[in-house]
Amino acid sequence: MTKASAKTAKLTLGPLLFNWSNDKRRDMYFRVADETDIDTVVLGEVVCSKRTPFQTPLWPEVIDRLTAAGKEVVFSTQALILSSREMSAMRDLVSDETLYFEANDIAVDDMLKGRRHMIGPMMNVYNEGTLATLAANGADRICVPVELSGAATGVLAASGIMEVEAFVFGRMPLAIAARCYHARAHNLAKDTCKYVCNLDADGMTVDTLDGKPFLAVNGTQTMSYTVANLAAEIPALLEMGVSRFRISPHDVDIVHIANLFRGVITGTTDPAELLNETDGLIDGAPNSNGFFYDVEGLKYKTAE
Amino acid sequence: MTRVVRDPSRPVATLELVCPAGTPAALRTAVDAGAHTVYCGFRDETNARNFPGLNFNRQELKDGVAYAHDHGADVLVAINTFPAAGNLDPWHRAIDDAAEMGADAAILADIGLVEYALKTHKTLRRHLSVQAAASTPEGVNFYAREFGIHRVVLPRVLTLPEIKELNRHTEVETEVFVFGGLCVMAEGRCSLSSYVTGKSPNKNGVCSPASHTEYTEHGSGLDSKLGGFTINRFAEGEPAGYPTLCKGRFSANDKLSYLFEEPTSLNLLTMLPEVADAGVTALKIEGRQRGKAYVEKVVKAFRAAVDALERGETLDAAAIADLTEGGRETAGAYKKAWH
Numbered sequence A: 001m002t003k004a005s006a007k008t009a010k011l012t013l014g015p016l017l018f019n020w021s022n023d024k025r026r027d028m029y030f031r032v033a034d035e036t037d038i039d040t041v042v043l044g045e046v047v048c049s050k051r052t053p054f055q056t057p058l059w060p061e062v063i064d065r066l067t068a069a070g071k072e073v074v075f076s077t078q079a080l081i082l083s084s085r086e087m088s089a090m091r092d093l094v095s096d097e098t099l100y101f102e103a104n105d106i107a108v109d110d111m112l113k114g115r116r117h118m119i120g121p122m123m124n125v126y127n128e129g130t131l132a133t134l135a136a137n138g139a140d141r142i143c144v145p146v147e148l149s150g151a152a153t154g155v156l157a158a159s160g161i162m163e164v165e166a167f168v169f170g171r172m173p174l175a176i177a178a179r180c181y182h183a184r185a186h187n188l189a190k191d192t193c194k195y196v197c198n199l200d201a202d203g204m205t206v207d208t209l210d211g212k213p214f215l216a217v218n219g220t221q222t223m224s225y226t227v228a229n230l231a232a233e234i235p236a237l238l239e240m241g242v243s244r245f246r247i248s249p250h251d252v253d254i255v256h257i258a259n260l261f262r263g264v265i266t267g268t269t270d271p272a273e274l275l276n277e278t279d280g281l282i283d284g285a286p287n288s289n290g291f292f293y294d295v296e297g298l299k300y301k302t303a304e
Numbered sequence B: 001m002t003r004v005v006r007d008p009s010r011p012v013a014t015l016e017l018v019c020p021a022g023t024p025a026a027l028r029t030a031v032d033a034g035a036h037t038v039y040c041g042f043r044d045e046t047n048a049r050n051f052p053g054l055n056f057n058r059q060e061l062k063d064g065v066a067y068a069h070d071h072g073a074d075v076l077v078a079i080n081t082f083p084a085a086g087n088l089d090p091w092h093r094a095i096d097d098a099a100e101m102g103a104d105a106a107i108l109a110d111i112g113l114v115e116y117a118l119k120t121h122k123t124l125r126r127h128l129s130v131q132a133a134a135s136t137p138e139g140v141n142f143y144a145r146e147f148g149i150h151r152v153v154l155p156r157v158l159t160l161p162e163i164k165e166l167n168r169h170t171e172v173e174t175e176v177f178v179f180g181g182l183c184v185m186a187e188g189r190c191s192l193s194s195y196v197t198g199k200s201p202n203k204n205g206v207c208s209p210a211s212h213t214e215y216t217e218h219g220s221g222l223d224s225k226l227g228g229f230t231i232n233r234f235a236e237g238e239p240a241g242y243p244t245l246c247k248g249r250f251s252a253n254d255k256l257s258y259l260f261e262e263p264t265s266l267n268l269l270t271m272l273p274e275v276a277d278a279g280v281t282a283l284k285i286e287g288r289q290r291g292k293a294y295v296e297k298v299v300k301a302f303r304a305a306v307d308a309l310e311r312g313e314t315l316d317a318a319a320i321a322d323l324t325e326g327g328r329e330t331a332g333a334y335k336k337a338w339h
Helices: A022-035 A049-055 A059-068 A084-094 A106-111 A128-136 A150-159 A181-185 A231-240 A254-266 A271-278 B024-032 B058-070 B089-100 B111-120 B137-147 B160-168 B192-197 B269-277 B292-310 B317-324
Strands: A010-013 A040-043 A072-076 A100-103 A117-119 A139-143 A163-177 A204-207 A213-218 A221-229 A244-247 B016-020 B037-040 B074-079 B105-108 B125-128 B151-153 B173-180 B185-190 B213-218 B221-226 B229-234 B250-252 B255-257 B265-267 B282-285
Touching (some): A022 A049, A022 A059, A049 A084, A100 A106, A106 B137, A128 A139, A128 B111, A139 A244, A150 A231, A163 A213, A163 A254, A163 B192, A181 A213, A181 B255, A213 B250, A221 A271, A231 A254, A231 A271, A244 A254, A254 A271, B024 B292, B037 B058, B058 B074, B058 B089, B074 B089, B089 B105, B089 B111, B105 B111, B111 B125, B137 B160, B160 B269, B173 B269, B173 B292, B185 B192, B269 B292
Parallel strands (some): A010 A244, A040 A072, A072 A100, A100 A117, A117 A139, A139 A163, B037 B074, B074 B105, B151 B173, B173 B282
Antiparallel strands (some): A163 A221, A163 B185, A204 A213, A204 B250, B173 B265, B213 B221, B221 B229, B250 B255
16 A cells, blocks of 8 residues: 555544533534534444443434435444343444444454454554455554554554554553453442443543542453643655544544544645644643654653 | 374373463473473563563574473463564564474464464464454354364453353364453553553563563552653551552542552462363463572462362462462452452
8 A cells, every 4th residue: 555645635533532421422422413524433343342222222213314414424343242142232333234343352353254344443453464464354544542653653554454544633442351340449340330430421530549640441341541642753654555444432523623634634634733633632631652653652752 | 172282192281271472481480380381472562571681592492392291291382562664573583482492382362373373383283362352252263263273262351251151162172361460451452561661461471561660669668660751659667569560540520540450360279160161271370580599389279279170179279378468469350249
């Protein structure tokens, strides 16, 4: 694959990782449909199966609205599947042949064998060998893991095996567990969690003993405290052949953020302006881009 | 599925005890202490315990395999990090060399690498590393069908009933951790270490590396830090624990606690009958970074327990007490209450 065109590069809104009310979700997706030139919207619940039943009634109208606005809809799937009940739910979900799915677990990828689908950032794809194996299974697009360096991303894009998307904005999903840390922080068990993860629209900040912000918890998922922002690296990513850019939903003016990213892609917005807008925007958290440079993910490194 | 053993005349244990061999000396110690099988790795980024002073060069592995085989033990070689894009050679070479040196199996995590092993060294047994995060029968059966894996090491996120259920739906042998360090996140799906230190289990074979730790005085006590972040605080005279990232005390929702997990270690010694009943093939002891004395003590205790179980006897209470003395231990996710 050669250099990607800034004109045809696509902007993706990733799956909402947090537990928002349906009203809040609906408002975001309708605004995205009406007010942005985001190309692709990823729906679905990635983190916790207990949240899914609440969302199910919402999806048909959201899919209709986004499709009517000319957006491509991708449906994502659970990152850590632990029970046969959760597995059955995944099987039911992907039985809908009309949808294009994102797999975040090898079992779901296998269910999609022989069908066009994409690989989500929670699957371990670090090299072209694994990418080729997944392509043979039917995958034709990947959003690479947040931990992957720019150089490694470039190798995957240059392989031409499938379309490559980079995670360019939002708190980074760093780990997933069987245990719910949101519940634990509220002295609750996962089974009787009272859905306390809905109290933190951008995740619950975790501080060190000496009061330094460290991580963010989102139910069973542990995320970065910092907010990934690869605005300054977008020209380099385009040069490598990365043709898609994913922004992860947050409780901010996401329409505004998306429009700024589009400006950076097309060259009409200075990355510095976008970085300035997002610095401290989410719970006071700073921007970070360390993983791109293969250093600590929490760091922000200025491109040389 | 029949277990492919190196020597068909050698009896197969009811429960196979898989023991850590961080160094050639630890390998011999583990074998002498009664390990049915030992696991080790090459001295580079191809294995998930890439610590200074650990692991094997090629000659050491060759000698280690010879020693183990002479004493009736198997050797598994962990090649369980994820190859770097554009630089697959070191990982391919590790598999080639493990096969060439007579290893009994390779422990692999990367999908592309499992496929390489299948295509290049068909007769080398393929074990799926815990780092591959195959936590469901469907996931395990995918690797079995596509790449003929013989065994899977299960993530420490499953309960015993879940493991039993999984074993009902797969022909693949299962291996579970029974002693040592406890990952609280799904293994192989955790970038916390690289977020804080730039070094990760998946890419570099390290978690919370010693190179990024420091201990600083705080009043009369001590703070343990990783990458500049305080992970835990110890009062004067209290032994300071290693600052493993997810085992510290943090503040969330205005409450200070061991949010992710207490600094405990896993011990299923007293639960072995239930583990056997769940249908597992092999028991894994964590700790390639541990010294010979530790390896000897733990391997002996578990071998005695496995043998007792096989004879239908109950465990010796003294042996249990000896092994658990002083430490804080847990059955982790194996018991549902942990969640």
